[in-house]
């Protein structure tokens with residue numbers, strides 16, 4: 001699946017694979033929780049088209065301006081300032097999505113439960129979260145002292161089950177590289193450290209593709 005806005009996003013492959021599993025297409029309604037600058041929201045908007053809708057939710061009010069800028073040409077993207085713990089949308093959605101969010105929230109189970117509750121019966125929850133310490137820079141483990149749950153990815157399938165979700169697929173995937181290229185650029189952006197020619201394995205992203213099944 002080609003997603004123009006994510007062509008340079010090193011984690012685009014797990015996103016494309018997850019979205020392929022869903023059969024997402026024109027007219028879908030989605031929420032991107034912890035949308036940040038809105039890269040994924042815009043990619044979703046390109047897929048759902050003018051008849052669809054993407055709620056880009058973030059607790060940081062500055063993110064709303066960033067999303068508005070990124071999504072200027074996509075009237076179907078609605079940026080909302082809201083915490084994932086308080087997630088409330090005007091309508092049930094077909095897909096609730098998050099990436100690199102749960103590692104930063106106080107109680108990931110609460111946010112995942114709110115995401116599940118925002119989806120229509122038969123709809124989807126996709127979460128993509130890292131196992132930070134499984135990444136390597138020149139063989140040494142990554143650390144992310146600012147994150148509350150840097151290895152939350154390792155718990156993600158269990159959290160999804162506890163949220164009452166039916167897991168359709170789950171896997172881990174890590175971009176890797178050595179020398180100049182998108183992986184080194186991403187690392188420098190993240191850590192302000194240039195790895196030079198050292199080999200880098202970025203933190204694996206655990207994806208859960210899950211469904212809200214009607215009983």
Ligand SMILES: C[S@@+](CC[C@H](N)C(=O)[O-])C[C@H]1O[C@@H](n2cnc3c(N)ncnc32)[C@H](O)[C@@H]1O
Nearest residue numbers: 034035036058059060083084099100101104105
């Ligand atoms: C690392 S960024 C991820 C951005 C985007 N999802 C991506 O994959 O490119 C994490 C975002 O989550 C937001 N965030 C942190 N805690 C949140 C919460 N409790 N509810 C909603 N958003 C939150 C932050 O403001 C930030 O924009």
